[in-house]
Amino acid sequence: MSELDRREFLKIVGLSAGAAAAAGCSEPAEKLIPYVIQPETITPGISVDYASTCLECSSGCGLHVKTREGRPIKLEGNPEHPINKGRLCARGQASLGRTYHPDRIAGPATRSGDGSLQPISWDDARGKLAAKLGSAAGKTWILGGPVGPSLDGLLDQIVAATGIAGRLRYEPFGDHALVDASQRIFGANAAPIFDLTGADLVVDFGSDFLDTGRSPVEHARQLSEGRDIASQANGGARVIAVGARQNLTVSSADLWVPAKPGSEGVLALALAQAVANSKGNAAVAAATSGASKDAALAAAGIDGALFDKLVAKLSGATRAVALPPGVASSTTAGRGTAAAVLLLNAAVSAIGTTVKYPAVDAKRTASLADVKALVLKMNAGQVECLLIHDLNPVYSLPAALGFRDALAKVELVVTFAPLADETTERASLLLPDHTPMEAWGDASPRPGVRSLVQPTIRPLFDTQALGDTLLSAARAIGGEAVATLPAGSWKSVLESNWATTSWRHALARGGEFGETPLREVALVAGAAGLKVALPEIAGAGDFTLIAFPHSFYGDGRGAALPWMQEIPDPVTKLSWNSWVELSHAKAAELDLKFGDVVTIATEAGSVDVSVFPRGGIPDDVIAMPIGQGHTVGHYASMTGDEQPQPGVARGVNLAEILPAATDEAGGQAFLSTKATVTKTGRFRRLALSQWTDNQRKRGLAPEVSLYDLAQAGSMAHFLAASPASASEHSDTEGAEGGEHARGGHHFSGPPFEFDPANDAHPDQPYRWGMTIDNDRCTGCSACVVACYVENNVSIVGEQQAIRRREMSWLRIERYVGDGDDDVSADSERRPIPSGEVLGETQVRYLPMLCQHCGAAPCEAVCPVIATYHNDEGINGMVYNRCVGTRYCANNCTYKVRRFNYFDYGRKNWPGLLGLMLNPDVTVRGQGVMEKCSFCVQRIETARQPVKDVGKPIPDGAVKTACQQSCPTDAISFGNVRDTASAPVKRAVQGANRAYRALQILNTRSAVTYLSKVRREEHEGVH
């Protein structure tokens, strides 16, 4: 071997030094790979939006799917869509995660004898299905959830062509009672459309229309328009909420009637009678002749004065609407209750104005009674093959029904769910469908409105559309009947259904949005003397169990989505688990504190769950959310927890303890049982993101009465009272307005008075700012989810959420009343909302985000200038410069700064979830602070097109994610140096209720809040 020469030596030295340097780098090199062939429509860095439809619930809101480089990264409402008009709720925002979910089933599979899944090819899978359909079509059933009209039609065709025994189109939260009641009262076989536009009184009999109701985005928007204080000096529409539990709708109501659970029907009928009598409506009076005011008062547990007040309000209203019960108050007397509410609508002449009947009959859907019949067949061995799509019956059907055992007797269980769930766990053949982001489809939220679903990404896994799977399997059977099936693929079937309109036009707009054809209805003769029975609430126990739908989980499907788990429930501020709500008095009586585990037992079963004592619930009622208790799923169960416990349920499934009770129409009655509460002595901490609802008279979320607003010519009495001297206010107490004045940090000058020294560079044309109208905010938290998705905010999981380490950039604070400034009021010992009083709605929501202060406390204390003020007034955050002293977070008076305790950015996007990260927003690393940026990436996106032509960014061109999603348009954002901009106009318009949070600290916040308006003086049950 020759000796090393100089050149060789240098080469080796260079190579090893280079290798050492490369190996020493902490970050592996990642390369941006350009397209080999550039797709015509894609410019890297520019997003492309596609119109589609949200299929998360049956409201059918239109979507704009924002894609970047071929990946959907954000869902926004379609502004042209008549249902949601550009807005989108929390669940819709989060549904994006299904496509990239770690629970996705990778491809068709069959379950082998030992229970494990064996991947098979689509050809084999189709063969298996076709063989079964060929041999046992008569013993085959389809059990499915709600699907769009085209798929629905196709499924019916397939059922007919192949001779499948039957198909159940079942929705756990169906509205059989309402359709049936409409039939009986008006002879209309359809569910009415409730249109709150222009209504001046909305009486909600427990439908929770602002949150979990029939069409929450639409109704919230309509109500907020009807209550706009700027255009209606009298405050616009009033909301009266009837129901035992304080839910999101009750929080926004002007009057809360805490009627006993189940008494809604009797009460509605008595109200209808009284209103009809006072208005001289003979038809309704005849129909309600069976009502009795005294019986109603006794059943509801309210006093006559309140009843009379309700009657007066209903009679005095010019355009009232009453909303029939939703899931939480669905009883065995559901049809009667719905009928009574419809009669009340008739009594206030709402039929045809706010309650409209479409001319098209409703397609019959399966009820729980139908499913019961199917279970009987399954048990009898009459079902050999069961095809399950868009439904998780093993989870959602009441355990008392015995569906699980019956399913074991079915030879071939085929599921089409794209995400693993309890039902796919028990299936023998898994034929995963696409997710809505990958599939074609359509939806028809109501006659006349047709909405398209189009794929926005190539299927990430080996999945196939349900329509295609069934079509090809049916064709594989062969035979004459099959020849009647439409030719081509599912997509061509869909296209042919849309042949009446321009396909391209429909794709671009998102659908075909026409007027709903309506029909005239009138009371039918048979409606006279309607009898409404009190529902049967079976079982033993001191408590009536209210099973209410969680704001985010729907029938349980939402529990799979990480945002829905992480973001606190808007009412209780709990996340990641189940709880049982119990009144403070009962909790004290049973010696239960927050987090104590109790056994809730009914005749159907029992579950163990942690207690959440609160004020907004009667003593003889307990309430539990529906939707948790999954045993399958990365987020839905404990499988993906910090300490993974595969197969262990997260929270409890109410199907375990609810009896399979039904109403007269066969729909499930969720409010149907009593329960016992037994202390176990165990304790399980719940993740509670807000430990007190007492704002301590700090005026964070003040309230002004209509009276005070009318006196707004002089705001002197607001200004006189400085919140800082709260303890000296006893002298103003009792005085008119004193209650409000004490809380308010109202302006002394015009909103957004510009100070170049603090707010923004004087040469800059922009100072970004926001106006948030608390009067419009319902607390629904859609903005929070939008912010999470837009800004790549990490999900931290239950264990970290318990430790208050959530990363939300925007949170909705919930306060009850002005609070109590008694220094000794110790809310920590009892860390639970304690200000709620039954029958009083004093709840105020305060969306809290970085205030982008002109004189920001955080900026001054950062030793490395990682947080700084930019020329346009934005409080910037340079993640790469941050060393993590966390001084800024300590000094932030609004507590909106978040710290990356772990390497969330790298670790908290399991599976393909990382693919949905917004490439415009940095994913934060371990040890740095983060916070709201006013969606600076959106500002920059809006700047690009106008920069080159030298024009300013027009007002409205920048919509922050929170603003974009808000169903009630509570948030406006823009350049506050431009006095014509939306936030300034809003603030000036509402100057008499404008304030800045903690104004006394003179942080020069860029967020102006407009106080909530109290439309009715506090009156409840006394």
Place this chain on the structure above:
Amino acid sequence: MAPPPASAVADGMNPPARPRDSQANIDIMAVTKGFHWPWLIALVFALSGVALAAATLAWQTYEGLGVAGYQAPVFWGVYIITFVFWIGIGHAGTLISAILFLFRAKWRNAINRGAETMTVFAVLTAALFPLIHIGRLWKFYFLLPYPNQRFLWVNFKSPLLWDVFAVNTYLTISVLFFLVGLIPDIAIARDRAVGWKKIVYTIMAAGWQGTGKQWKAHSRAVLHLSGLATPLVLSVHSIVSWDFAMSIVPGWHATIFAPYFVAGAIFGGFAMVIVVMVPVRRIFRLESYITDYHFENMSRFILFTSIICGYAYGAEYFIAWYSAVEFEQTSFWQRAFGPYWFSAWCMIIFNVAMPQLLWIKKLRTNVPFLFVLCFFINLGMWFERYVIIITSLSREYIPAAWGLYIPSLVEMIVLTGSFCWFSMFFLLYLKMFPIIAISEVKELEIHARDHGRSHGAHAHGGAH
């Protein structure tokens, strides 16, 4: 070339009879020689504590600060508490060596070396904590104003940056002062050492020969360094207090903080001197040098500063009440009666109530009592920072964001590790360098011999 041995020089200066080694030299240097079981056990404990803490910190750095107990809204915890605690401890040393030197309080001579040693090691311990505390340890140099091509600069408005300078200045001056003061004593050690120690001593003694010129230069240097160190006694902890006082947090934002913190620092520092020196005196039999008289003097300081602390606590509550600012009132009420009530009462009882016993002379001169009391005072001072930092942060302006913080095991290991780290240095020092300033003790001896006892017992106290 090595300088001629001091003994040879001394022989040259004083040829007739080589003087007998002084008793002080023998007694004090004896500490560094021989074998002491308690010392070894303590060292093993300290080293294992340091090793455990180092491993824990490595894990924390890798995993993220989530392994500590931080949770919104309490973003500062045990690490900052412990930082302030150790910085405070250092102050007594500087006070004794610099301010009492300038005031010519001769009684300090027996304890000043111990106190200075403690100062240096306490500041060395404290300086670690801002680093342990930050989220991205590997970017700590961002905190230094170094020139760079991106023109990234530090924020001179931030009290945390003042901290960086204050602590670094303090560390530099303390170390310099300490090393300069050590020179004559190291020369004594050098003259007796063999092997590698000899080399170390020779370098550190910087050619000390005890000439008049050298003594003159030395005393000048000490005087000037005292002058430099004196303002630091007041400034460093004032600046540390401004980390809090300059912020807007109710419970932190108070003008009283600077004097309050300085008094607290001296209070805690003296307590720490006693806690450290009592066992040292006992184990190494230094009773003839560090006498009860010294302890009594220190306990007078403790009593005095305890009263100042008590006044500060009272003033804070008074101002909170008198201001009628609800934020302040709530914050302070929560301090005493909220979820962290125990820390506030620990603070008040250990720091204000218990030291009042020192009014009694019998207790002032009872060394075991002093040791126990000072232990509690140190605990109380740690809790004082706990109260200020944790309870204030947990109850700020937005009630919806209120929360609690519970220190994690990781933080407790690191806290223990900091004591081990400090002890490790101190123990190693004991075996390397004289723990009592020999030259200064001798100075007292000469002073007493020349002037007789008439000059007062206190000056004589340390020298026999």
